[in-house]
Amino acid sequence: xxxxxxxxxxxxxxxxxxxxxxxxxxxxxxxxxxxxxxxxxxxxxxxxxxxxxxxxxxxxxxxxxxxxxxxxxxxxxxxxxxxxxxxxxxxxxxxxxxxxxxxxxxxxxxxxxxxxxxxxxxxxxxxxxxxxxxxxxxxxxxxxxxxxxxxxxxxxxxxxxxxxxxxxxxxxxxxxxxxxxxxxxxxxxxxxxxxxxxxxxxxxxxxxxxxxxxxxxxxxxxxxxxxxxxxxxxxxxxxxxxxxxxxxxxxxxxxxxxxxxxxxxxxxxxxxxxxxxxxxxxxxxxxxxxxxxxxxxxxxxxxxxxxxxxxxxxxxxxxxxxxxxxxxxxxxxxxxxxxxxxxxxxxxxxxxxxxxxxxxxxxxxxxxxxxxxxxxxxxxxxxxxxxxxxxxxxxxxxxxxxxxxxxxxxxxxxxxxxxxxxxxxxxxxxxxxxxxxxxxxxxxxxxxxxxxxxxxxxxxxxxxxxxxxxxxxxxxxxxxxxxxxxxx
Amino acid sequence: xxxxxxxxxxxxxxxxxxxxxxxxxxxxxxxxxxxxxxxxxxxxxxxxxxxxxxxxxxxxxxxxxxxxxxxxxxxxxxxxxxxxxxxxxxxxxxxxxxxxxxxxxxxxxxxxxxxxxxxxxxxxxxxxxxxxxxxxxxxxxxxxxxxxxxxxxxxxxxxxxxxxxxxxxxxxxxxxxxxxxxxxxxxxxxxxxxxxxxxxxxxxxxxxxxxxxxxxxxxxxxxxxxxxxxxxxxxxxxxxxxxxxxxxxxxxxxxxxxxxxxxxxxxxxxxxxxxxxxxxxxxxxxxxxxxxxxxxxxxxxxxxxxxxxxxxxxxxxxxxxxxxxxxxx
Numbered sequence: 001x002x003x004x005x006x007x008x009x010x011x012x013x014x015x016x017x018x019x020x021x022x023x024x025x026x027x028x029x030x031x032x033x034x035x036x037x038x039x040x041x042x043x044x045x046x047x048x049x050x051x052x053x054x055x056x057x058x059x060x061x062x063x064x065x066x067x068x069x070x071x072x073x074x075x076x077x078x079x080x081x082x083x084x085x086x087x088x089x090x091x092x093x094x095x096x097x098x099x100x101x102x103x104x105x106x107x108x109x110x111x112x113x114x115x116x117x118x119x120x121x122x123x124x125x126x127x128x129x130x131x132x133x134x135x136x137x138x139x140x141x142x143x144x145x146x147x148x149x150x151x152x153x154x155x156x157x158x159x160x161x162x163x164x165x166x167x168x169x170x171x172x173x174x175x176x177x178x179x180x181x182x183x184x185x186x187x188x189x190x191x192x193x194x195x196x197x198x199x200x201x202x203x204x205x206x207x208x209x210x211x212x213x214x215x216x217x218x219x220x221x222x223x224x225x226x227x228x229x230x231x232x233x234x235x236x237x238x239x240x241x242x243x244x245x246x247x248x249x250x251x252x253x254x255x256x257x258x259x260x261x262x263x264x265x266x267x268x269x270x271x272x273x274x275x276x277x278x279x280x281x282x283x284x285x286x287x288x289x290x291x292x293x294x295x296x297x298x299x300x301x302x303x304x305x306x307x308x309x310x311x312x313x314x315x316x317x318x319x320x321x322x323x324x325x326x327x328x329x330x331x332x333x334x335x336x337x338x339x340x341x342x343x344x345x346x347x348x349x350x351x352x353x354x355x356x357x358x359x360x361x362x363x364x365x366x367x368x369x370x371x372x373x374x375x376x377x378x379x380x381x382x383x384x385x386x387x388x389x390x391x392x393x394x395x396x397x398x399x400x401x402x403x404x405x406x407x408x409x410x411x412x413x414x415x416x417x418x419x420x421x422x423x424x425x426x427x428x429x430x431x432x433x434x435x436x437x438x439x440x441x442x443x444x445x446x447x448x449x450x451x452x453x454x455x456x457x458x459x460x461x462x463x464x465x466x467x468x469x470x471x472x473x474x475x476x477x478x479x480x481x482x483x484x485x486x487x488x
Numbered sequence: 489x490x491x492x493x494x495x496x497x498x499x500x501x502x503x504x505x506x507x508x509x510x511x512x513x514x515x516x517x518x519x520x521x522x523x524x525x526x527x528x529x530x531x532x533x534x535x536x537x538x539x540x541x542x543x544x545x546x547x548x549x550x551x552x553x554x555x556x557x558x559x560x561x562x563x564x565x566x567x568x569x570x571x572x573x574x575x576x577x578x579x580x581x582x583x584x585x586x587x588x589x590x591x592x593x594x595x596x597x598x599x600x601x602x603x604x605x606x607x608x609x610x611x612x613x614x615x616x617x618x619x620x621x622x623x624x625x626x627x628x629x630x631x632x633x634x635x636x637x638x639x640x641x642x643x644x645x646x647x648x649x650x651x652x653x654x655x656x657x658x659x660x661x662x663x664x665x666x667x668x669x670x671x672x673x674x675x676x677x678x679x680x681x682x683x684x685x686x687x688x689x690x691x692x693x694x695x696x697x698x699x700x701x702x703x704x705x706x707x708x709x710x711x712x713x714x715x716x717x718x719x720x721x722x723x724x725x726x727x728x729x730x731x732x733x734x735x736x737x738x739x740x741x742x743x744x745x746x747x748x749x750x751x752x753x754x755x756x757x758x759x760x761x762x763x764x765x766x767x768x769x770x771x772x773x774x775x776x777x778x779x780x781x782x783x784x785x786x787x788x789x790x791x792x793x794x795x796x797x798x799x800x801x802x803x804x805x806x807x808x809x810x811x812x813x814x815x816x817x
Contacts, residue, residue: 054698075700090698094691094760095684103684104699 003066005030005183006051006082006152011060012207013046020046022207024060028152028200031181033174035194035215038204039227039478044187045087047204048156051185052084053077064151081151085158087282089137093130097140100129106147114143118169134260135162142170153177154185159193160282171197189280191220191482203227224478241432241453247271249307250437251292251323251406256301261287263461264301269406269437274428276452276469277441278477284461285441289410292439293325294318306405322405326412330391333398336384343383343394344369344401369401389420396427407431409440413447425451445474445481459483505754505806506766513769516776523783533659536666537649537728539775541566541721543666545746546753546771547673547764548717553750554677555710556690556759557614561603562718563742564625567734569596569722571629574638574732582643589644593719600715604708622743629734638732648727669720673713673764686710691760748799749774754806 006028013021021043028034038044049055051062053071062069064080071077077084091100101108108125115123118139129137138158145153155174159167174184174197186198194201194215201218203211203226211226247270256265261284269275279285290296292303294312303310305321312318315325327333334343344366383394392412399407409428413421428451432438440451448455448469455472457465457480465480521527545562552559559565573592577585607617642652648665650658677683688696689706697703721742726732753770755762777798781791 052698073700073702074698078700086698088694090695092688092691092695092699092760095687099684099687100699102681103688103696103701105681 004028004063005065006185007063008047008051009061011047011050011057011062013050013055013057019207021050021057023209024204024207025209026202027212028183028185030183031178032199033178033184033186033197035198035201036185036187036204037191037194037201037223037227042204042227043207044204045156046207048084048086048154048187051077051082051154052086053082078148078150082154083145083148083150083152084154085138085141085145085156087156087160089129089134089141091129091137091141094128096126096128097123097132098125101125101144104144106144110147111140111143114146115139118143118166135166138162139166139169142173146173150182152183152185154187156187157189157282159188159190189282189482191223191479191484194223195220220479220484224475228474228478241272241274241429243270243273243453245270247273247435250305251439252304253292254302254304256288256291256303257299258284258287258291258296259299261461262291262298265458265461265463266301267456267463269439271405271435271437272432273454274432274438274440274452274469276448276455276472277439277458278445278448278455278472278481279441279458280481281443283458283481285458286410287461288458289325289408289441292318292408293323319402319404322403324399324402324404324407326392326395326399326407326409328411328414330395333395334383334391337382340370340383340386340394341366344398346398365401369397389424392420392424393427396424396431400431404436406437406439409438411441411443414443421447445477448472448477457481503763506763506769509753509766509769509773513773513776516773516780520776520780520783523780529657529659533650533657533662535772535776535779536659537654537662537724539772540648540662540666540724540728541742542745542749542775543768543771544669544717544721544724545742546749546767547669548714548721549746550750550753550755550762550764550767551673551677551686551717552710552714553755553757554690554759554762555686555706556693557604557607557707557710558618558747558757559600559603559711559714559718560615560618560743561600561622561625562618562714562746563739563744564622564629564736565596565600565715565718565739566721566725566742567736567739568625568629568632569593569719570725571633571638571722571732571734573723574640574726575633577640577644577726578638580641582641585641585644586647589723592723593716596719596722597712597716600718601708601712603715604711605704607711608704608707622739626734626736626739629739633732633734636731636733636735638726639730640726644723645727645730648724654728654730665724669717670764670768673717676713677764682706682709687760689759745774746771748795752799752802 004027006026008024008026011021011024024043024047026036026047036044036047046055050057053074053076056070056072062071064082069080071080092103095103098108101111112121115121120136120139123136123140142155142158155170158170162170174186177184186194188194198215201213201215201223202209203213203223205227213222213226215223249268250271251269252267254266256262263284265288267275277285277288287296291298294310294315294317297312305323310318310321310323318324335346383391386394396407396412407428413424428438428440442448442451449472452469455467455469455477456463457477459481460483464483524531545566549559549562569592573588576588580588603617603621607614610617645652645654647661650656650661677686685696685701685706686709688699688701689703693703696706749771750762750767751757752773753762753767755767774795777795778788778791781794782788786794
């Protein structure tokens, strides 16, 4: 038997106390298109970084064509025959295409002929990278990787930003590479592409290789089941909350469009309702939350708050209309070195009355919020000394002190222990019971039935699926999130 | 190592800012000609040679800032090089002073390259490290030359000023000393692979790293180049004044003027954007403002206010233009 083209054994990597990869075994044979699959946070991107020489693994071995290799810098990975097209194009924005190619010592003509084959023959090499659209950069990055003539081509989510005709070009190149007896490692969230293109698939979960399957034989179910793992055993009977159809609509959107990332999203969110959003990474949910929280204005369509359009110039305008955001990065939203009390009171400082000395209820409001949060620490402690879960509670609590109509939560339980998660669910439900609306994006699908009343699945900037959350199984959501159920 | 890139047609939009700064300089010169009663080769020579130190500093600062750093020690390096060369060159023949000059430039490059290395290793922000080195350089200058003094050879003075006492009317040498470093720096930055790697490092650290650029090496090279230019600036001051002067305030002013010049010249303090050529024109403008304002009979103290205001106004125009371009996209 011949040597595998690429073989990794027991590759592990930790960042401080956070374990990104526990033990990854991956074997790619020559002449094969190999998919690398896994849910968000399974360790795909860490593995890509290791295979492209961006970071070094803590332990484990990597061999190419039977020879063990160490790659400490990106050029060393190229030398070993591995070329990567990253999720974010690795092109320097302030230089021209030609200058970028000079930088990497690549022959312009080779890249030009590749681009011509992709239908981009007329691309001006004097154009600055920052002026070019993302899909062109992806293909340019691909053409550059091909010019290295690699043994193994790593494609990280390359089809995510490509229109379908361009994606066809990429598929053609993958086939070409396979016929040459070389290989492609293909990372994607789109299971349909895996089923139609890939010979093998390696599936990661929690930083481990859990399965290697042949997609054509296993089918979709054979791919999804190992990605999920044991279904969370603690699926309690979801407390069904009844949302009156007469309840006022606190937040709605009408046909929102933004920069190719949000492509026509319309939904309504009633008072007292918790609406979940499920999506794989990079399907436009980040942009949707930016639009809703007033951080960005839509290209087309409207955000409607309490019946009238929101024309926000900054989040301040949205906050004044009662739409507030709990971002995913807690540290961003907090002043880590100030006390819990001060952090809770930040939005109150904005009020003119305070400066005029007219209203002095800031202390009472803050006290009430602290009571409600049951933060297990004294309120004068520095926020940075709290656990992640408690920090998240402070972020939510800040808005409790301030008052709001609609709470937007972007992945509020990421990296939080199960006990605190439960407290956050309770807190959000309590908030909804008082007549506020809650919109939650979560990267953890089992949360949806536990927390939400209704769920929307977003794929490629559009809502592809909608159902009541109590009956939303992880499998159905995951299939929809992979775009397997285009019409819903 | 340095693959030469094909010559490209001038792109008006990309070079628009540089062109604008050169036009502004031309307007200012025209205005100055009308303002003063007599404009001849003496005035031309005076402007060119006296602007040399700031032009050199601005070139060095531009290279460092394009690489993503900033050098608050540039002016102090000028003073250090000035003091060291005035001390060493005193009563030496021309050839020896030239050799000393090269030695000073190499030494300044090595010293500042070392500063870049410290920034890499310590991960302390550039602005903190170079603020510290500015004090070290100033202190070293005072240790070498405690008060004004020292000297250089007549030939060395002619090289930069065109005359052996620094007051002549011929400006050929000065112009040459202005153009040669500018052309070298501009070609290095735009046409060599190393220069492009400096732009890449300042523009997007991650993309540069993924493109195979050694970003630590880029930083050391950027700082070493900046140090060499500051050393050259120190040599120019010796040639212009005929002696050395270790006063701290000279260095501090020179540093801030170099930063003002590059910002006015279109170099983004965030790195990766701008050109040496634009920075040079802006350096001449920053230098040139004081003779113009004094020709207008404006009090030197007021002149500083005008100088600062001009920079703010120009930067506001730049900001508005950038905003409009983004909106249009």
